[in-house]
Amino acid sequence: MSLEACILLKTVPLQTGAVLRKVKSLKGVRKAFIAYGRYDMVAFVEADAYPEIRKLTGEINSIQGVRSTETLVEA
Secondary structure, three states: OEEEEEEEEEOOOOOOOHHHHHHHOOOEEEEEEEEEOOOEEEEEEEEOOOHHHHHHHHHOOOOOOEEEEEEEEOO
């Protein structure tokens, strides 16, 4: 059984497009899109276990232009 999570991202202004392209290229990302409001982007991810989701969140946080993330895991 795989886990699904929604990752909410805040990005540096004018870098959202570049961040979106990089996020979409990561293994485990099912879909990602720009949002308007408190968060700049939403990514839906899938992994086999919590450590993989934690690793994927770390990869996303290391992308230049990502200010912060909030991960919501579907239990």
